[in-house]
Amino acid sequence: MPADAANPTAAELIGRCAEKDRAAFRMLYSQWSSRLHGVAMRITRDPALAADATHDAFVQVWQQAARFDPTRGEASSWLMSLARYRALDMVRRRGREVLGHEPVKEEADQGPDPLSALLTATDGGALHRCLQTLSEERRRLVVLAFVEGYSHSQLAAKLEAPIGTVKSWIRRSLTGLKACLAT
Amino acid sequence: MSGSDIDPPDPAAEYVLGTLDAAEADAAQARIAADPGFAAAVRAWEGRLTPLTLLVTPVPPPEALWDRVQASCALDVPAPANENRPGWWRGTAIASLAVAAGLAAFIVLHPAPAPVFAVLTPIGTTAAVLVAFGGPHGGIVVRPSGAIHIATDRDLELWSLAAGALRPEPLGVIPPSGREILPIAAGTQLLVSLEPKGGSPTGQPTGPVMFGGTLQRANE
Incomplete structure (x- = not known):
């Protein structure tokens, strides 16, 4: 997105949050809260928990904006990660193994190319290409873990595979992705 | 891909992927604070995998959440002067x-x-x-x-x-x-x-x- 005064980038807004610019914080919330909340909803599958995760993530944005270094990572990664980690912490604390809740809908599994949404992002094309190098089963593992917040045991149940096998597949998939994305 | 049958664990990658259990995740978080190399590895994995969040449909948070965020941040953002609506x-x-x-x-x-x-x-x-x-x-x-x-x-x-x-x-x-x-x-x-x-x-x-x-x- 081109940066200008009327259309600041997320990184610029975070920089202004570090200077305690409330208007920038409001704008950042307007632009990003739905994406963060969507991710939190997907992982927690609980509106109240998701709201807590989104709330906590934005409080962290305000409090820790000075820690964001645009030379060391993308603003989108920083923002989305705050919400993901909070949501994951919550489901871990609440015991996602015990709940074993099933996803309402796996959008990532639908359509002829369920990963095609990646192609809309400048840095998504490479990930899309590299995910295609994995077998369908291993690609699903990565997507279910990252997007749905599945634990090892949930993945094992979902794919009807021993947990040790799942762990090994995940490691192999991550190694392959890292190598592919480096090329 | 390497020819080895066993890939070594990559805690930074698995922390970002989200599959670590609570104790492992706590350990990873502590290591991020203490080990700049590990923190950089986590950031790199966040950069690699974050595009996957594009697969998630955005969901607007509840209307009242912004007020909660403001309260938690001890912000007292005044309403615009011409704002006089319910x-x-x-x-x-x-x-x-x-x-x-x-x-x-x-x-x-x-x-x-x-x-x-x-x-x-x-x-x-x-x-x-x-x-x-x-x-x-x-x-x-x-x-x-x-x-x-x-x-x-x-x-x-x-x-x-x-x-x-x-x-x-x-x-x-x-x-x-x-x-x-x-x-x-x-x-x-x-x-x-x-x-x-x-x-x-x-x-x-x-x-x-x-x-x-x-x-x-x-x-x-």
Whole structure:
């Protein structure tokens, strides 16, 4: 997105949050809260928990904006990660193994190319290409873990595979992705 | 890929992927704070995998969440000086809502004193329902565009479907001149169905839903 005064980038807004610019914080919330909340909803599958995760993530944005270094990572990664980690912490604390809740809908599994949404992002094309190098089963593992917040045991149940096998597949998939994305 | 059968664990990657259990995740978080190399590895994995969040449909958070965030941040953001409206839209910079509908997108260019707006429809179609903030009584005006032609024994009826609700609430028949409804929360869906003259006899839509869209704040 081109940066200008009327259309600041997320990184610029975070920089202004570090200077305690409330208007920038409001704008950042307007632009990003739905994406963060969507991710939190997907992982927690609980509106109240998701709201807590989104709330906590934005409080962290305000409090820790000075820690964001645009030379060391993308603003989108920083923002989305705050919400993901909070949501994951919550489901871990609440015991996602015990709940074993099933996803309402796996959008990532639908359509002829369920990963095609990646192609809309400048840095998504490479990930899309590299995910295609994995077998369908291993690609699903990565997507279910990252997007749905599945634990090892949930993945094992979902794919009807021993947990040790799942762990090994995940490691192999991550190694392959890292190598592919480096090329 | 290497020829080895066993890939070494990569705690930074698995932390970002989200598969570590609580104790392992706690350990990873502690290591991020203490080990710059590990923190950099985590950031690199966040960069690699974050595009996957594009697979997730955005969901607007509850309306009240921004107030909670402000309170938690000890922010006391004053409402704009000209803001003197009730409840749900307090604190917004531009007091306007837009329905982003499949058929019609309503864009407020200037909220006051007389909103200027355009309705964008798919090329080749003109049928649309206009939804505008700022009716004479402070409500939301809902008016069919002149291009909607329906049978004389039918009426268009308006419904609201609150976020998470399973059944829509009837808001009445829409006369050709439009009607004004009370302000309702952003995130609420507005639906328009084709009903027998006088409106649905059952209190729920009985005909096809012809138009739909979600109320959004125009400045978001």
